[in-house]
Amino acid sequence: MSVAEAEISPSAESAPARSRAETRRRLVAAATELFASEGLHGVTSARIARQAGVAAGTFYLHFPDKKALFREIAFAALAELRARQNRAAQEAAKAAGGRQAAKAADPRQAHDPAEELRARTEELLRFAEERRSLVRVLFGREQEASYVGEDVLDAIVAGIEERLRERAAAGELPAHIHPEATAQAIAGMTARVVAWWVEDPSRAPREQVIETILRMHPIHGGRARD
Amino acid sequence: MSVAEAEISPSAESAPARSRAETRRRLVAAATELFASEGLHGVTSARIARQAGVAAGTFYLHFPDKKALFREIAFAALAELRARQNRAAQEAAKAAGGRQAAKAADPRQAHDPAEELRARTEELLRFAEERRSLVRVLFGREQEASYVGEDVLDAIVAGIEERLRERAAAGELPAHIHPEATAQAIAGMTARVVAWWVEDPSRAPREQVIETILRMHPIHGGRARD
Amino acid sequence: MSVAEAEISPSAESAPARSRAETRRRLVAAATELFASEGLHGVTSARIARQAGVAAGTFYLHFPDKKALFREIAFAALAELRARQNRAAQEAAKAAGGRQAAKAADPRQAHDPAEELRARTEELLRFAEERRSLVRVLFGREQEASYVGEDVLDAIVAGIEERLRERAAAGELPAHIHPEATAQAIAGMTARVVAWWVEDPSRAPREQVIETILRMHPIHGGRARD
Amino acid sequence: MSVAEAEISPSAESAPARSRAETRRRLVAAATELFASEGLHGVTSARIARQAGVAAGTFYLHFPDKKALFREIAFAALAELRARQNRAAQEAAKAAGGRQAAKAADPRQAHDPAEELRARTEELLRFAEERRSLVRVLFGREQEASYVGEDVLDAIVAGIEERLRERAAAGELPAHIHPEATAQAIAGMTARVVAWWVEDPSRAPREQVIETILRMHPIHGGRARD
DNA sequence: AATGAATGAGGGTTCATTCAT
DNA sequence: TATGAATGAACCCTCATTCAT
Numbered sequence: 021m022s023v024a025e026a027e028i029s030p031s032a033e034s035a036p037a038r039s040r041a042e043t044r045r046r047l048v049a050a051a052t053e054l055f056a057s058e059g060l061h062g063v064t065s066a067r068i069a070r071q072a073g074v075a076a077g078t079f080y081l082h083f084p085d086k087k088a089l090f091r092e093i094a095f096a097a098l099a100e101l102r103a104r105q106n107r108a109a110q111e112a113a114k115a116a117g118g119r120q121a122a123k124a125a126d127p128r129q130a131h132d133p134a135e136e137l138r139a140r141t142e143e144l145l146r147f148a149e150e151r152r153s154l155v156r157v158l159f160g161r162e163q164e165a166s167y168v169g170e171d172v173l174d175a176i177v178a179g180i181e182e183r184l185r186e187r188a189a190a191g192e193l194p195a196h197i198h199p200e201a202t203a204q205a206i207a208g209m210t211a212r213v214v215a216w217w218v219e220d221p222s223r224a225p226r227e228q229v230i231e232t233i234l235r236m237h238p239i240h241g242g243r244a245r246d
Numbered sequence: 247m248s249v250a251e252a253e254i255s256p257s258a259e260s261a262p263a264r265s266r267a268e269t270r271r272r273l274v275a276a277a278t279e280l281f282a283s284e285g286l287h288g289v290t291s292a293r294i295a296r297q298a299g300v301a302a303g304t305f306y307l308h309f310p311d312k313k314a315l316f317r318e319i320a321f322a323a324l325a326e327l328r329a330r331q332n333r334a335a336q337e338a339a340k341a342a343g344g345r346q347a348a349k350a351a352d353p354r355q356a357h358d359p360a361e362e363l364r365a366r367t368e369e370l371l372r373f374a375e376e377r378r379s380l381v382r383v384l385f386g387r388e389q390e391a392s393y394v395g396e397d398v399l400d401a402i403v404a405g406i407e408e409r410l411r412e413r414a415a416a417g418e419l420p421a422h423i424h425p426e427a428t429a430q431a432i433a434g435m436t437a438r439v440v441a442w443w444v445e446d447p448s449r450a451p452r453e454q455v456i457e458t459i460l461r462m463h464p465i466h467g468g469r470a471r472d
Numbered sequence: 473m474s475v476a477e478a479e480i481s482p483s484a485e486s487a488p489a490r491s492r493a494e495t496r497r498r499l500v501a502a503a504t505e506l507f508a509s510e511g512l513h514g515v516t517s518a519r520i521a522r523q524a525g526v527a528a529g530t531f532y533l534h535f536p537d538k539k540a541l542f543r544e545i546a547f548a549a550l551a552e553l554r555a556r557q558n559r560a561a562q563e564a565a566k567a568a569g570g571r572q573a574a575k576a577a578d579p580r581q582a583h584d585p586a587e588e589l590r591a592r593t594e595e596l597l598r599f600a601e602e603r604r605s606l607v608r609v610l611f612g613r614e615q616e617a618s619y620v621g622e623d624v625l626d627a628i629v630a631g632i633e634e635r636l637r638e639r640a641a642a643g644e645l646p647a648h649i650h651p652e653a654t655a656q657a658i659a660g661m662t663a664r665v666v667a668w669w670v671e672d673p674s675r676a677p678r679e680q681v682i683e684t685i686l687r688m689h690p691i692h693g694g695r696a697r698d
Numbered sequence: 699m700s701v702a703e704a705e706i707s708p709s710a711e712s713a714p715a716r717s718r719a720e721t722r723r724r725l726v727a728a729a730t731e732l733f734a735s736e737g738l739h740g741v742t743s744a745r746i747a748r749q750a751g752v753a754a755g756t757f758y759l760h761f762p763d764k765k766a767l768f769r770e771i772a773f774a775a776l777a778e779l780r781a782r783q784n785r786a787a788q789e790a791a792k793a794a795g796g797r798q799a800a801k802a803a804d805p806r807q808a809h810d811p812a813e814e815l816r817a818r819t820e821e822l823l824r825f826a827e828e829r830r831s832l833v834r835v836l837f838g839r840e841q842e843a844s845y846v847g848e849d850v851l852d853a854i855v856a857g858i859e860e861r862l863r864e865r866a867a868a869g870e871l872p873a874h875i876h877p878e879a880t881a882q883a884i885a886g887m888t889a890r891v892v893a894w895w896v897e898d899p900s901r902a903p904r905e906q907v908i909e910t911i912l913r914m915h916p917i918h919g920g921r922a923r924d
Numbered sequence: 925a926a927t928g929a930a931t932g933a934g935g936g937t938t939c940a941t942t943c944a945t
Numbered sequence: 946t947a948t949g950a951a952t953g954a955a956c957c958c959t960c961a962t963t964c965a966t
Contacts, residue, residue, distance in 0.1 A: 039945095040950060061287055064935060075952045080937065173438070194461075201450050201458040204442045205435040209462070212399070212434020213427055224427050232427040236435070236462045266925065290960060301927040306962065491966095492929060513739055516956065527931045532958065625890075646913075653902050653910040656894040657887045661914070664851070664886020665879055676879045684879040688887070688914045718946070742939060753948040758941065 044082045046072040051089050056153035059160065060090050090157075094172045097154040101147050102179070105140045112139035133187055134240045141233050144210070145226050148218045159215040177207045187239055194238075202238060209236060270308045272298040277315050282379035285386065286316050316383075320398045323380040327373050328405065331366045338365035359413055360466045367459050370436070371452050374444045385441040403433045413465060420464075428464060435462060496534045498524040503541050508605035508612065512542050542609075546624045549606040553599050554631070557592045564591035585639055586692045593685050596662070597678050600670045611667040629659045639691055646690075654690060661688060722760045724750040729767050734831035737838065738768050768835075772850045775832040779825050780857065783818045790817035811865055812918045819911050822888070823904050826896045837893040855885045865917055872916075880916055887914060 050071035054063040065086045066076045083089040112135050148155040158172055181203035187193045210233055217229050224232075234240040276297035280289040291312045292302045309315040338361050374381045384398055407429035413419045436459055443455050450458075460466040502523035506515040517538045518528045535541040564587050600607045610624055633655035639645045662685055669681050676684075686692040728749035732741040743764045744754045761767040790813050826833045836850055859881035865871045888911055895907050902910075912918040 043950075065937085066935080076936095077938075077953060078951055081950070085936075196454075196457070197461075198450050198454045198458055201439055201443070201455055202462075205439045205458055205462055208438020209431040209435035211438075213431045216430040217427070224424050228422075228424040229427055231422070232424055232431055235423075236428075236431055236464065238462065269925085291962085292960070302961095303928060303963080304926055307925065311961075495929075517958085518956080528957095529932060529959075530930055533929070537957075648906075648909070649913075650902050650906045650910055653891055653895070653907055654914075657891045657910055657914055660890020661883045661887035664889075665883045668882040669879070676876050680874075680876040681879055683874070684876055684883050687875075688880075688883055688916065690914065721947085743941080744939070754940095755942080755949060756947055759946070763940075 040082075043072070043074055043078065046074065047079060047082055047089070048093060052093050052153045052157060055090060055093065056156035056160065060086070091170065093154070094157055095170075095175070097151070097158050098172055098175060100151075100154075101144065101158070104147055105143045108139045108143035109136045112136055133192055137237060137240045138230070138234060141210075141230050141237075144214065145217075145230055148214050149221065149226070152218050155214060155218050159211040159218075173207050173211060176211070177203045180206050184238070192239070197238060206237060209233065266308075269298070269300055269304060272300065273305060273308055273315070274319060278319050278379050278383060281316060281319065282382035282386065286312070317396065319380070320383055321396075321401070323377070323384050324398055324401055326377075326380075327370065327384070330373055331369045334365045334369035335362045338362055359418055363463060363466045364456070364460060367456050367463075370440065371443075371456055374440050375447065375452070378444055381440060381444050385437040385444070399433050399437060402437070403429045406432050410464075418465070423464060432463060435459065492534075495524070495526055495530065498526065499531060499534055499541070500545060504545055504605045504609060507542060507545065508608035511612065512538070543622065545606070546609055547622075547627070549603070549610050550624055550627060552603075552606075553596065553610070556599055557595045560591045560595035561588045564588055585644055589689060589692045590682070590686060593682050593689075596666065597669075597682055600666050601673065601678070604670050607666060607670050611663040611670075625659050625663060628663070629655045632658050636690070644691070649690060658689060661685065718760075721750070721752055721756060724752065725757060725760055725767070726771060730771050730831050730835060733768060733771065734834035734838065738764070769848065771832070772835055773848075773853070775829070775836050776850055776853055778829075778832075779822065779836070782825055783821045786817045786821035787814045790814055811870055815915060815918045816908070816912060819888075819908050819915075822892065823895075823908055826892050827899065827904070830896055833892060833896050837889040837896070851885050851889060854889070855881045858884050862916070870917070875916060884915060887911065 047068060051063070051068045054068055054071060063086070065079045068086075068089070069076045069079045072078075079089075083092070113131055116132055116135050177200075181199050184193065184197070184199045184203055188195070188197060188199060213229060213233060217223060217226075273294060277289070277294045280294055280297060289312075291305045294312075294315070295302045295305045305315075309318070339357055342358055342361050403426075407425050410419065410423070410425045410429055414421070414423060414425060439455060439459060443449060443452075499520060503515070503520045506520055506523060515538070517531045520538075520541070521528045521531045524530075531541075535544070565583055568584055568587050629652075633651050636645065636649070636651045636655055636658075640647070640649060640651060665681060665685060669675055669678075725746060729741070729746045732746055732749060741764075743757045746764075746767070747754045747757045757767075761770070791809055794810055794813050855878075859877050862871065862875070862877045862881055866873070866875060866877060891907060891911060895901055895904075
């Protein structure tokens with residue numbers, strides 16, 4: 021490595037480590053594309069390796085098997101999505117807080133669930149646009165993550181259910197709602213719509229997709245009609 | 247087949263024909279159970295044959311391949327479900343018509359979309375209870391029907407979309423609704439909730455599952471809140 | 473199958489069964505030759521199949537894996553060897569009994585351990601001559617049966633030990649002998665000599681090999697010198 | 699290697715050389731343990747390297763391949779065993795010579811084959827106790843040395859045969875003995891008993907193992923009974 | 925129409941060995 | 946000299962599908 025390069029990236033890993041990380045990245049990238057378009061079963065580890073420009077055996081230097089890579093991609097995607105949604109929700113709260121501050125001093129009121137939900141949903145759609153392949157792996161029709169022991173949607177459901185319970189506890193939802201069933205319903209609805217839209221975003225304007233989701237969502241739908 | 251054998255069982259439906267239909271039925275039954283519990287990929291054609299009590303080769307006398315059998319089971323299930331839902335909807339309309347008839351003579355008014363939707367949803371849940379394996383094939387997490395070229399959910403979506411458009415044309419829905427996106431959302435929601443519930447019906451009382459679906463559904467949810 | 477054929481072999485298996493058995497036999501025969509000359513590790517299941525004139529996958533219709541076939545061959549060989557040795561021992565006893573009968577009426581005396589041992593050893597060498605490949609699998613230098621979970625020699629040792637204990641109980645062996653260690657010694661000695669001789673029987677006349685074994689064997693060696 | 703580094707450790711044996719020898723030693727030690735417990739085939743070169751605390755590629759800077767290392771370990775063990783046995787034999791001869799000297803002046807008589815054999819066998823068992831792993835590599839059930847082109851036991855046989863011929867020439871053995879076959883028998887017997895005992899030395903007291911070997915051995919057994 | 929043995933392409937995975945750093 | 950990532954041939958095994966009986 022030249023001095024110039026070293027200066028450019030002073031935090032660079034050692035040369036072999038960089039190479040290893042690079043290979044891993046290539047494998048992940050190749051696998052993401054392939055999984056997105058052909059699903060877990062439609063893809064062989066050898067093909068991922070070839071697509072990544074490495075030998076078949078190299079795959080197994082980086083991942084114990086195909087499922088593990090799938091799982092890794094899916095859960096990394098989920099983590100990224102969540103982080104973005106949380107950030108978006110916080111920013112929405114901040115913005116609303118600013119507005120609210122003018123009307124009322126109570127910071128509790130600053131938190132509007134419907135606003136948060138809208139922010140989250142908008143971020144989801146942005147994520148879907150920017151990371152089409154990732155979203156197809158997450159929500160793809162095959163939803164093959166379930167073959168992988170853990171279902172990505174299960175994780176999503178858990179998050180939704182938690183927020184539902186918070187709202188319910190805050191009295192912001194009809195008491196007779198069944199949180200688990202409702203969380204399943206929301207997850208299924210959202211995944212399907214997003215998967216459908218991502219397949220061809222010209223099918224509907226993004227804003228309409230957002231409205232479709234929000235209208236059916238108990239939190240937003242409920243508030244909107246109140 | 248020798249004449250002698252044919253003479254032994256001189257039923258109207260000739261013996262071989264009966265036997266053939268019976269073999270087919272056994273294969274379908276065996277495959278339904280296996281697909282429901284282990285999915286398309288988790289089951290081999292040989293295992294289906296063994297479970298059905300026939301030889302491995304016999305499978306291919308009845309179905310071109312494993313996917314074709316899966317498809318057949320899935321779409322037959324869908325057809326049965328639809329027939330039951332349509333019948334339930336008609337009966338609900340008749341019952342309502344009887345009541346209405348006392349108040350108003352206009353038979354058009356007899357048709358209440360929310361009533362129909364409830365009847366359809368109730369029938370779906372009954373079907374799920376009675377035909378667990380079939381429903382798991384239809385809505386199972388793997389949703390492997392998509393491997394099969396046609397997606398069962400796509401067919402469901404089409405049906406939902408059609409009814410949505412009818413409602414929209416009748417002015418019974420907000421004009422700005424996006425029928426296709428909404429149909430996807432409804433299908434995704436319903437499939438996921440039913441799959442979740444069927445996995446273990448003690449997870450929620452049937453009535454609550456129905457309410458969960460109805461509350462989010464644009465037709466019912468809309469009316470209910472009006 | 474024609475009537476004529478049926479008459480010729482009335483106990484014949486059904487046609488497919490016969491074919492299956494024949495395939496199995498070919499696989500066993502091919503594997504025996506290959507294992508004998510190249511050992512368990514030196515041979516692949518595909519090569520066995522090719523040598524047997526069948527497709528690679530056919531192997532697995534008949535044996536769960538390569539080791540299982542090896543085990544089967546080894547233990548079948550051992551069973552055959554034992555049967556032959558037992559028969560030889562009985563015949564020797566009968567012959568001796570005839571002679572003894574002239575001298576003494578006591579049939580107990582008819583049993584001479586040294587005679588029996590000689591008969592067994594002679595039969596072992598005959599078996600080795602006739603079934604060279606089998607013996608090389610049994611006693612071959614690789615002695616790979618141990619990879620297979622059970623050691624053929626362990627089984628042999630067990631048999632030897634049992635006979636040693638009988639002799640010891642009958643007071644025909646020095647009391648201070650250690651049956652298990654001695655059985656190991658006998659097995660190791662015999663296996664090695666036979667493996668060596670079978671590799672090239674011109675290395676020593678069969679009679680000398682027998683004498684070598686007998687001379688060292690506690691039963692024969694001991695008695696012979698008394 | 700820069701001059702600077704060489705200057706840092708200016709020992710007689712240059713630093714890299716010392717390091718190299720040490721690396722080699724570590725590899726040999728790691729391999730001995732692993733081969734002893736899991737056999738040649740049960741161990742990968744990468745695992746040996748890891749166990750030795752070096753990189754996978756380093757293995758091949760020291761040995762052409764895995765078999766070569768196995769061979770080296772086995773034949774080094776054999777050399778050590780032989781040296782110890784020879785020393786033990788000489789010391790036994792000296793001790794006996796001292797006693798004999800009192801009775802007879804003839805130093806030839808000082809050499810008692812049975813005494814020598816006992817001394818050798820005792821030393822073998824001591825070696826087995828002290829160097830269990832080595833002995834398991836030498837005599838282990840798999841006797842994988844044969845995969846390595848040369849059989850360790852063949853080398854042992856050669857030594858035994860040579861001594862047998864000396865005894866035979868000295869008229870100390872029955873003339874009709876077959877030296878090669880007998881050497882094979884002794885080697886097979888000894889290897890098996892020692893391998894069995896070393897696996898779990900509580901199986902028999904060492905003295906009994908020695909007696910088992912000696913009793914069957916033509917030299918000792920023969921003399922003992924004369 | 926049914927049988928079931930056979931096929932063989934292909935998948936996942938391992939590992940001895942190489943080689944750029 | 947040591948490193949360790951990469952290679953790729955080879956292996957074991959599965960299973961959808963065929964076909965002679």
